[in-house]
Amino acid sequence: MSLYGNKIDVFEILVKQNYEKVFKTIYFYTKDKYITEDAVQQAFTIAYKKINRLNSKDKFDSWVTSIALNEAKKMLKNKDNKKITPMTDFHIETISYSEEDNINLKEDIHNALNKLDHKDNEILVLKYYADLTLQQISDLLGINLSNAKVRLHRAREEFKKLIDNDINQSIGG
Numbered sequence: 001m002s003l004y005g006n007k008i009d010v011f012e013i014l015v016k017q018n019y020e021k022v023f024k025t026i027y028f029y030t031k032d033k034y035i036t037e038d039a040v041q042q043a044f045t046i047a048y049k050k051i052n053r054l055n056s057k058d059k060f061d062s063w064v065t066s067i068a069l070n071e072a073k074k075m076l077k078n079k080d081n082k083k084i085t086p087m088t089d090f091h092i093e094t095i096s097y098s099e100e101d102n103i104n105l106k107e108d109i110h111n112a113l114n115k116l117d118h119k120d121n122e123i124l125v126l127k128y129y130a131d132l133t134l135q136q137i138s139d140l141l142g143i144n145l146s147n148a149k150v151r152l153h154r155a156r157e158e159f160k161k162l163i164d165n166d167i168n169q170s171i172g173g
Contacts (some may be wrong), residue, residue, distance in 0.1 A: 065130060066140040
């Protein structure tokens with residue numbers, strides 16, 4: 001007997017609760033709707049087959065996101081697309097300033113995100129878009145918690161430098 005009782009019913013609930021979040025996270029990573037759809041579908045299929053390996057349903061969202069991320073990476077690699085397009089709409093919709101300020105800020109964020117390296121982009125997406133905890137991120141990326149903290153700190157610092165640089169160029173230029 002499964003930890004989850006009726007496996008199909010519980011799994012269906014878990015899919016309904018997590019599908020959109022996993023899809024959006026992977027889409028922001030790949031910027032390709034079709035690869036995202038395939039990766040997420042494959043991830044939920046794999047998760048269904050291996051659900052008995054999961055010790056706690058509380059970790060389901062980070063577990064299935066990890067599977068989907070790995071599937072997306074494989075698909076992108078097979079597509080000979082080794083460069084991931086950085087996420088460009090990183091919570092931009094939630095920013096509210098005057099229209100001109102908003103346009104300038106979106107442009108600065110877009111420029112900074114385009115300049116981030118893949119690892120920095122990845123950890124920022126997982127933390128601020130997928131709303132994963134540092135422990136979930138460390139599990140997902142297969143690194144220890146202190147490395148996740150260091151990577152997040154460095155990614156924030158790099159993002160801040162890039163934003164500050166773009167803002168200073170906008171002011172001066």
